[in-house]
Amino acid sequence: MENNIPPLDSLFHALADPTRRAVVQRLGAGPAAVSELAEPFGMGLPSFMKHLGVLEDAGLIQSAKTGRVRTCTLNPDRLAAAERWFEEQRQLWDVRYRQLDALLGAMQGKPE
């Protein structure tokens, strides 16, 4: 019934927060240093680092340190995995809607 890949849990959990979604959105435009990423949010760096940790655990971003600067990069493959789940669901409703449509057509005596 469910292809129970555990990462999907952590992935959706990571996206259930506006700060984390904004970070994903920002990184879509290219890699950024942690200090630059943190700037718009006006929260303490420890809290912000916790958000980055959740995104990193979910595989949505990765980070690397060069000298004193830690730079974060988006991992679009993980977002694509989540998007695929929605596509699968949509295909299911599409089948159902076509069935309902055919049924309605039959009830109205229309040729299918």
Place this chain on the structure above:
Amino acid sequence: MENNIPPLDSLFHALADPTRRAVVQRLGAGPAAVSELAEPFGMGLPSFMKHLGVLEDAGLIQSAKTGRVRTCTLNPDRLAAAERWFEEQRQLWDVRYRQLDALLGAMQGKPE
């Protein structure tokens, strides 16, 4: 930076659980009674009802009682809202990839 629609938080939170995703998937095939939905999960009805409550709070499903039977229905519009968020992100990376591609072309002296 972020179109901070609060329901997106509850929506992704609702989907961060395999039982709840399986319920969404099942309801994609058509409405179902709570007892039928609960059957595959082997959990107590109170725990299962809690999962349905989270899905209902997120607007992903709705339920109605007829006599002694409560029937749940999927709300595909809410899933579509979440899917749209992914589409928006993808458009952002696409712009970036096209830019990188143009840059690479220019570095290699290829005409764009």
